[in-house]
Amino acid sequence: KQEVTQIPAALSVPEGENLVLNCSFTDSAIYNLQWFRQDPGKGLTSLLLIQSSQREQTSGRLNASLDKSSGRSTLYIAASQPGDSATYLCAVIYSPLVGNYQLIWGAGTKLIIKP
Amino acid sequence: NAGVTQTPKFRILKIGQSMTLQCTQDMNHNYMYWYRQDPGMGLKLIYYSVGAGITDKGEVPNGYNVSRSTTEDFPLRLELAAPSQTSVYFCASSYSKGAIGNTIYFGEGSWLTVV
Numbered sequence: 001k002q003e004v005t006q007i008p009a010a011l012s013v014p015e016g017e018n019l020v021l022n023c024s025f026t027d028s029a030i031y032n033l034q035w036f037r038q039d040p041g042k043g044l045t046s047l048l049l050i051q052s053s054q055r056e057q058t059s060g061r062l063n064a065s066l067d068k069s070s071g072r073s074t075l076y077i078a079a080s081q082p083g084d085s086a087t088y089l090c091a092v093i094y095s096p097l098v099g100n101y102q103l104i105w106g107a108g109t110k111l112i113i114k115p
Numbered sequence: 116n117a118g119v120t121q122t123p124k125f126r127i128l129k130i131g132q133s134m135t136l137q138c139t140q141d142m143n144h145n146y147m148y149w150y151r152q153d154p155g156m157g158l159k160l161i162y163y164s165v166g167a168g169i170t171d172k173g174e175v176p177n178g179y180n181v182s183r184s185t186t187e188d189f190p191l192r193l194e195l196a197a198p199s200q201t202s203v204y205f206c207a208s209s210y211s212k213g214a215i216g217n218t219i220y221f222g223e224g225s226w227l228t229v230v
Contacts, residue, residue, distance in 0.1 A: 043221035105157030
């Protein structure tokens with residue numbers, strides 16, 4: 001059974017720091033991995049999508065890496081800003097049976113950037 | 116540029132009452148999903164649909180029903196509400212099943228409290 005874990009559950013850092021959020025998964029047979037951002041009272045916004053054949057994806061100050069063999073992904077945020085404060089979730093597309101695809105979610109990391 | 120729209124945003128129900136959460140998307144996506152998010156937990160899939168007239172159960176379908184009469188709409192019905200159904204509900208849609216290779220779009224959530 002695929003399980004997705006995000007550690008830490010919460011993180012508070014001063015503005016301007018570079019930081020890394022972690023996501024691990026137990027079964028390396030994934031199709032892709034996505035990072036999402038969730039703001040309080042809002043829905044989820046997709047940040048980066050990494051296909052299983054890719055090693056990383058970049059968007060602005062965000063860089064996501066994927067290491068399938070070790071079951072890990074990291075989301076790197078450069079030069080953090082107060083506006084980056086949100087909960088970050090990762091999710092994997094996983095196929096436990098042929099033709100059956102599931103989106104399995106981590107519980108998220110709540111990030112607070114202090115001005 | 117509406118994307119996925121959910122209503123209502125907030126609702127308080129008494130135990131035993133029924134209600135319907137509405138969801139509509141304007142992106143012509145075939146795949147639609149209902150998730151619930153409990154505090155400190157990842158999203159759990161309640162039901163999903165692969166197209167008009169076709170629905171299937173997710174991880175936690177008990178106590179819920181769905182229908183998909185059109186491509187755009189995917190309402191979620193709660194019958195005989197119970198306190199365990201207090202949660203935040205998210206509707207989502209994607210171009211492909213399980214969002215393989217494509218991102219998944221979320222509504223802003225519906226906060227439901229059962230008292």
